[in-house]
Amino acid sequence: MSAQPLNMETVAWRLAQDIPSGSYVNLGIGLPTMVAKHLQGAICHSENGVLGIAPLSGEADEDLINASKEPAGLAAGGAFFDHAMSFGMIRAGYIDVTVMGAFQVASSGDLANWSTGEALPAVGGAMDLAIGARQVFVIMRQLTREGVSKLVERCSYPLTAAGVVERVYTDLAVLRVADAGFIAEELAPGVTPAQLQAATEAPLTIPDAIPTYRASIVEAPA
Amino acid sequence: MTEVQADCAAAVRDVFDGAVVMVGGFGAAGLPTALLDALVEHGARQLTLVSNNAGSGDDAIARLLAAGRVSKVVCSFPRSTNSEVFQELYRNGDVSLELVPQGTLAERIRAGGSGIPAFYTPTAVGTLLATGKEQRWFDGRAHLLEHALRADFALICGEQADHEGNLLYRKAARNFGPIMAMAARTTIAQVRRVVALGELDPETVVTPGIFVDRVVEVPA
Numbered sequence: 001m002s003a004q005p006l007n008m009e010t011v012a013w014r015l016a017q018d019i020p021s022g023s024y025v026n027l028g029i030g031l032p033t034m035v036a037k038h039l040q041g042a043i044c045h046s047e048n049g050v051l052g053i054a055p056l057s058g059e060a061d062e063d064l065i066n067a068s069k070e071p072a073g074l075a076a077g078g079a080f081f082d083h084a085m086s087f088g089m090i091r092a093g094y095i096d097v098t099v100m101g102a103f104q105v106a107s108s109g110d111l112a113n114w115s116t117g118e119a120l121p122a123v124g125g126a127m128d129l130a131i132g133a134r135q136v137f138v139i140m141r142q143l144t145r146e147g148v149s150k151l152v153e154r155c156s157y158p159l160t161a162a163g164v165v166e167r168v169y170t171d172l173a174v175l176r177v178a179d180a181g182f183i184a185e186e187l188a189p190g191v192t193p194a195q196l197q198a199a200t201e202a203p204l205t206i207p208d209a210i211p212t213y214r215a216s217i218v219e220a221p222a
Numbered sequence: 223m224t225e226v227q228a229d230c231a232a233a234v235r236d237v238f239d240g241a242v243v244m245v246g247g248f249g250a251a252g253l254p255t256a257l258l259d260a261l262v263e264h265g266a267r268q269l270t271l272v273s274n275n276a277g278s279g280d281d282a283i284a285r286l287l288a289a290g291r292v293s294k295v296v297c298s299f300p301r302s303t304n305s306e307v308f309q310e311l312y313r314n315g316d317v318s319l320e321l322v323p324q325g326t327l328a329e330r331i332r333a334g335g336s337g338i339p340a341f342y343t344p345t346a347v348g349t350l351l352a353t354g355k356e357q358r359w360f361d362g363r364a365h366l367l368e369h370a371l372r373a374d375f376a377l378i379c380g381e382q383a384d385h386e387g388n389l390l391y392r393k394a395a396r397n398f399g400p401i402m403a404m405a406a407r408t409t410i411a412q413v414r415r416v417v418a419l420g421e422l423d424p425e426t427v428v429t430p431g432i433f434v435d436r437v438v439e440v441p442a
Contacts, residue, residue, distance in 0.1 A: 047324065048248040049397050062250055063393040069249035069302070080393055082400040082428075083248075083274075084332035087325030091345065115350070120309055121321055122301035128325030128345045162348040 008141070008171060010215040011188070013038045015099065015139055015169040023096040024051070024089075026129055028113075029068040031139050032099040043075070045095055047125040049086045052078025067125070087125070090132040098133035100126065102140045102165075104155045107181035107202040109165040111136065112157035123160075130161035142170035142199050149201035151175070151182060172196050174213065181205065186213040224387030224431050226416055227438040230260035233410045237266040237375055244331065244371075244402040245273040245283060246378035249302070252395035254379040254412045256440040258282035261291070261377070268293045272331070272373055274324065274398065276300035276308035284308070292317055296371070298324035323351060326368055328401060333370035335404025335433070340369045376406030380413040380429070380437075384422050387431030389413065396428065403433040412440045 012034035019025055021041030027033055036044065036055060046053040046067045052075035053066050060071035089095060102113040111130050115121045130136055140150055151168065168175045173196050174186040181203025184196060193206045227233040234257060237243065243261075247253030262285055269292050276295050277284030284307040286292060295317055300308050311317040322330065323345050333341055342365035346352050356367040378399040381392035389411055391399055403409045416439045 046394070048251070048394050050394050061393065063252070063395040065249055065251050065394055069251075074393075080391075080396055082396055083324070083328035083398050084401045087328050090325060091343065120301050120312060120319075122299045123321055123323050123351065124299040125324040127323040127349060127351065131344050131347070132325075158350045159348060 008139070009034060011139055011169050011171055013215060014174060014188075014213055015137060016040070018137070018167065019097055024094060026090070026095050026098040026133060028098065028100040028126070028129070030101045032101060033066075033068060035099050035139065045086075045089065046072070047086050047090065047129070049081050049083055050074065050078065051081075052076075054078075087128050090125070090128050093132060093134055095129070095133040097135045097137055098129040099137045099139055100129065102138045102150065103157050104150050104152050105138050105140075105165050105168050105177075106152050106155045107177065107204075108154075109163040109177040110155050111138065111160045111165050112155040114160050115158045117157060126160050130164045135166050136164045138165050138168045140168070140170055142172045149199055151200045151202045151204070153202045172199055178205075183207075184210055186211050188213065189215055224385065224434050225436050226385055227436050230256045230412065230438055230440065231263065233257060233412075233436045233438045234260045234264050234375075234377075236408075237261060237264060237269075239266050240268045241266060241374040242270040242272065242372070244373040244376040244398070244406055245271060246376070246398040246402050248274050248394070248397040249278070250281065251393070252379045252391070252397050252399060253282060254377045255282040257377040257410060257412050257438070258286055262286050262289050265291075267291050270294040270296065272296045272371060274298055274327065275302050275305070276319075277305055278302040279304040287311055287317065290316070294318045294320065296320040296322060296327070298322055298327050321351065327371075328398070330368055330371040331398065331401045331405045334372040335401055338370055340367055342366065343368055371405060373402070373406040374408065376402040376409040378402055378409065378411050380411045382415045382417055382422065383411055383413040383434070383437040384417050384431070385419050387411070387434030387437055388422050388427045389429040389431070389434060390422065390426060391428055400429050403429045408435045409433055410436045410438070412438050414442050415439060
């Protein structure tokens with residue numbers, strides 16, 4: 001496996017292309033926050049009680065933070081509400097898309113992203129978002145630092161939710177979860193089908209005519 | 223009847239050993255820092271803390287934990303940035319943890335303040351956090367039985383209160399305030415400003431004063 005690892009900023013851009021304008025979106029902490037600046041016309045939900053959460057512009061306000069507890073801004077038309085209402089929105093399916101990171105995604109759509117078993121566990125809103133959002137997109141590097149695939153046949157880490165992931169965006173490909181396993185839809189620039197296959201430890205279909213997406217991302221991350 | 227307290231010490235005067243205390247806030251936003259510091263000073267022990275987080279750095283929850291006043295934490299995210307105080311107490315077995323998904327935590331508190339003893343939720347089905355919980359199917363989907371949470375005291379942070387205890391919050395500092403205010407026998411709010419009756423627009427009141435027992439002004 002010697003593919004040049006793709007800049008995750010490009011992956012974040014590619015993911016954002018699949019979120020239509022007008023969608024209500026929740027971006028998880030970590031890599032998913034990179035998606036924010038590539039969204040066009042989406043309304044971002046932050047589970048601590050904000051719709052219209054936006055990147056910080058201007059001075060930080062201690063009372064306006066995002067789910068990562070970082071200072072944030074508010075888009076015009078934003079709203080504040082309490083935690084019960086915020087998670088009501090999530091569980092009842094009002095959030096169109098949640099974008100989450102993951103330790104592992106199984107070909108059944110099982111998601112593991114809250115505990116690796118050894119550390120002090122912390123779950124936050126991950127389990128609520130995973131079962132409640134209408135679509136669950138995962139953004140992650142395809143391999144661990146040790147070079148082990150995070151796309152697996154069955155998660156070895158504790159599950160966040162079973163059978164919920166719809167699409168996975170890695171530094172190697174865009175994949176869809178289907179009945180027979182992962183289906184690769186697009187390759188990341190510079191990645192070959194053989195490289196993707198070698199980095200996937202799960203049932204995987206790579207169509208013969210799989211396209212490579214073009215990253216039309218212009219600026220480097222700030 | 224809401225009392226306006228002269229200071230935080232008076233506001234937390236009767237928190238007793240073994241009390242269940244809900245603490246509002248998500249990160250630093252809405253954290254009732256002055257009330258928590260008064261609680262450290264007050265000295266009540268063996269507290270059960272219900273809060274989203276378990277302290278970060280040397281924030282007020284971490285100070286309460288470090289003072290050895292907490293025996294159990296019910297929260298969703300104890301592993302915040304620099305949450306070493308909690309982590310060490312947990313590793314040494316000095317404090318126990320009930321880990322609850324954030325939305326389930328919020329709904330358990332909401333139920334506790336709304337006269338609902340328990341409810342079913344689809345969150346956490348098929349996970350480690352479903353262990354020991356009753357499962358029941360509704361509309362073809364599995365759900366877990368979760369029980370309401372109530373507390374002896376809720377410590378919350380508002381922006382403004384009037385003398386009836388009507389509360390307004392500010393931005394994302396609202397978070398757990400409205401639901402914790404409803405779920406505690408005694409709700410204590412620190413607010414940046416106490417205003418006279420009639421100064422708050424009734425259309426904008428978020429937490430009606432019926433849920434608030436004491437307010438104390440702590441200017442920003």
